[in-house]
Amino acid sequence: MNSGGRHRRAAWIALPVALVVALLVVVLATRDSAFERNASSPILGGLAPPVVGLTVTGEPFDLDGWRGRWVVVNFFQSTCVPCIMEHPELVAFDERHSAAGDARIVSVVFDDTVENVREFFAAHGGDWPVLATGAREAAVAYGVTGVPESYLVAPSGVVVWKQLGGVTADGIDDVITRLSAAP
């Protein structure tokens, strides 16, 4: 076979390979970056996954029972420093809304013991349900990757906001105000 034929054959084989490589580059280049994906969540915009179980005080809890209110679903651990730093903000948020009852907090224990959590709340205050049993199911259903991590559930039951790291009372209220004003 002459060299012209070999070159033509090589070109024909290289063409589909180049096409595939180009397509892969396009696919990979147009995906969200890892950081952007981390800040978002596939559960945003959908109905809130169940948060059901017994609290650390032995009371039954079901998130669906709070439909009609804003709910902060807060995943935390008693020994994590950002959780300890965030806690006064949650207490402030709870105190701000406890009278009107328009917004509530439910905390979900993540990789921690009930007794640690009881001590944590006794020491740092806070009087809202803290889910003990069913906590792992909830954490996996919400796609929790670390603590603290919080989700805001609208009165309609839809997850509308996610926060990686600590929240502030003003920050949550800003989100609620903004979303309440949205058409």
Place this chain on the structure above:
Amino acid sequence: MSWRIAGWIAAVVVAAAAFVYGALDEGPPKTNADRVHALAEDFACPVCAGQSVAESDVPVAREIRRQIAVWVDEGRSDAYIRDQLVAAYDVDIDYNPSGSGITSLVWILPVLAVGGIGTVVVVMLRSDRRRAQAEAVSSMAARRRRWRNAAVWTVAVVVVAGAAGLLVARSSGSRSIDGSITGEIRVTSRELIFEAQRRLGEGDMEGAIAAYDEALELQPSNAEALTYRGWLTSRRGDLDTAVGYLDDAIAVDPAYPDARLFRAIVALNQGDGYVAAAELAVFDSLDPPPYAEELLAQAGVRERVIEARYAAALQVVDGLAAFEERPAFHETALGVEDALVAAEALAARGDLLEAVQFLDWVLESRPSDPDVGAGRGWLLVRSGDPELLALGVEYLDAALTADSSNARGLVYRAFARLQHGDTSGARNDLSAFDALQHQPPDLVRLIDAQGLRDAIRAPANG
């Protein structure tokens, strides 16, 4: 070589290959434990670089593994588990992306590439063959073509039959949900646990461990099997491994008293009085069955926990500087509970005065803490001195003024009032304690051990 001989050779090769493959290949997961591990390997740890959920030991990976085990034990399909995790963590968690949407390109593009290259090669070979056919006229060429046909057919038989043989080898022995054609799990994890208990009763610890292992192969999230596997492991002396089993059992079922009890005992054996005390407190709050209480008493767990906590507390106190040079309580790492245990430890050692001084030091930083005030009052009440008793009651009154539902204050003052002859007041305090939503088990035991209820009832009956 005739066609018939070639066919027989092909059949023998296929049979031998299938047997060898079936014997050597592990095939699909045969037990639930295998399935949990296989699934965990299929998902990326959401916060690690390049590690699967099976490999990583960060908390989120542990939680996902445990949840996969629960789903598998519930009989959920692989597709269900995949859907749940992808719905929560997005498609990036899945090492085997689905064949729909944009991710399908991952599967389609390589096929397109191979197809495209193959087409190009075939077209070129055909043009070469046409040229060669025009040149080939001899009978030798025809004979060669026959041999080539025979070879092609033989290879085709080997390939098709071999693929069929491999499929059979892979599926034989596998058990899947509703897959009755491939067999069924005839032994349940419950039966294996009974078997383990029987063997344990016969003193066959290794046999019991083997039976618990089999139960965990079938049902990795079985809290009972995890608990007793951990307990037997601790009796072998391997405490670290035992803790792993027991922590998994507690994660699966936080309200299983046996797991809490054994975890407390293992913590004691590791010299960790704080963990033991915490586990014992949970155990007490679970309304444990009588056999567990008996086991607890036989092992002297309560006494050992108190001893361990006292020893640890005394070590902390002895490590502090003298009172006059000591930093303020709130500047130390001690908590109120630590301080109360330390005071009790000092009193138990006979250093009542030092115990009182110690709580005074705490009160300087926490002057209105009802628990500390009640603890100080209780030390004085138990002194036996009438003046100190009256002073103790003052402290208890102050503690209950700060928090009228303080459990310690109510119980301690009931004892103090009874000592004072104030039965009615003691009864009121005890009633208030009974009306609390949560009665700390240590106080309930104190009331029972000291016969407070009988003592209060006695004058009324008499």
